[in-house]
Amino acid sequence: MKLLEFKKFIKIWFIGLKISFMNRMAYKYNFFIMAVGVLAHMILTIIFVKVLFNFINNLVGWTYEQALLVVATYMMIEGLMWATCACLGGLTRNVNMGTLDIIITKPIDSQFLVSVWRGDPEDWMRVITALFIFSQCYKGINIDSYLFLNIIYYLILLFNAYIIVYSINLLVKTLVFWVIDSSALWTITENITRVSQYSTDIFFHKTVRFLFSTIIPLAFIATVPAKFLVKGFNLPLFLSSCFLAIIFFVTSRKFWLFGLKHYSSASS
Amino acid sequence: MRKYWVIFKNSIQTATAYRFNVFASLFNELLTLLILAYLWISIYHQGNKIGNYSLKGLIIYFVVNKFINLIIKSLDTARIVGEEIREGVIINYLLKPINYLNEYIFFNAGYIFYRLIFYIFIFIIVIFFSLGFFDFNLLRIFYFIIFLVISYFINLFIFYIIGISTFYFGFIMGLNYLTQSIISFLSGAFLPIDLFPSWLYNLMNILPLKYIIYVPISILTGKLNFSISLLSGGILWMLFFYELSIFIFKKGIKKYEAFGI
8 A cells, every 4th residue: 555655656756757847848948058057057166166176275174076075965966856846946836826726635745746846857967967076086985895885875865965955945945835925935945055065064163063963954965975985984974864854854844734724825 | 217216116115025035135145155254264274375365355255245146136137027028028018108128127226225225234334344454445435336336237238138038039047047157157256256267367357247246346345446447348348238138129029929918
């Protein structure tokens, strides 16, 4: 029964991605320019790091290649967030347009449906760029006999990071139920998570570092996964990442259900 | 002129309805500023130096940068104009005795005026606390305001042109994103352009993008001195983009088929 349910969710997700792709393909040139735009944005980010390292040898202990690993990890998470659920763009858009009713009356979990309502296929370019950077930054990776295991741990942490970013998005964007114009909610989550493209080791004040490790766990989005590739396995960090992913997901889920109770339709 | 004044007032009233956005934008910019400050402080604490910028110089650069972002980039011009064309809303303006570009400028100005009331106090506080670090004087602030106006119009006309490209492309979301990415970087929003490799810096000196962020900030902080050639360069680029936007609009409107109404 559970397996069938799971299959149904996966199927709906893929249908959502297919529809998003078809929507984008209605304006082919726009899609390709968008993909070029995403690529340009990624290249400019790399140039930023490159220019920075023209003046410094390392950034709080991270070499150029290692700093790029953090950037690539962030790109990977950002790319997956946009490509698979458009950073929950479906939620704010449907509330503003008054079309959320159509989603919440469907016989499937409303949070799931609103999450997969839209995906931006051009953002796979971020994931591809990130993979390319990984191939160029092998010098920064700790190549030892545990490399394969470290990659497995890295992928688990990447999954946790995805859950954390998704949950932060859901927590912030659920505010749309109380706010009339939600366009600023977009940039809030984007700017908060964008911080994680820099190693959180730059926060030398203990309070700020604690803030970005627990309350807004940006450290676990890119810095901690990249650390596993650079320095190897670290049990406390691994467990913290799993714990935070669970806590954030459960909290955002509860907040979503709470927000939904306050939703008053604008369409009828 | 009176009709545009009404548009200006309406725009302020509309902006007051969305106060949350004003505070959220401020929160956004302050957050990114905090992160950048940490980044630069970490680098300078290691004993490094970025170009010929002092730590305070870089932080002030990004404070003013955020102020410019909050003011001149507060509305997504290309998206607004593009959607009005795509959805056929522009027909309402074409049937009235108003100029669409003027209408948009006054709409945009009203929105920015409302934001300015909020942000100007923060900016004055920053200037006050920076007095010890820089040779801020009234003349520099006056020149800064002139270049800020040029920056505003160059930025507005560029994105207006992207917006009216909808006449030709039908949908300009990708073009808008591409232009935003390139302009943000090359105008000096990520890094002052004099930190770029020399070939890129020389190229940027020829192009108009430096007038959007780098020039106003450098004039204010004393990195650049006011000169007639700098000013005339900015005005010429502004007029160029204005004429180009008029030209593209005239050509575009001839082939426009109003769909969506």
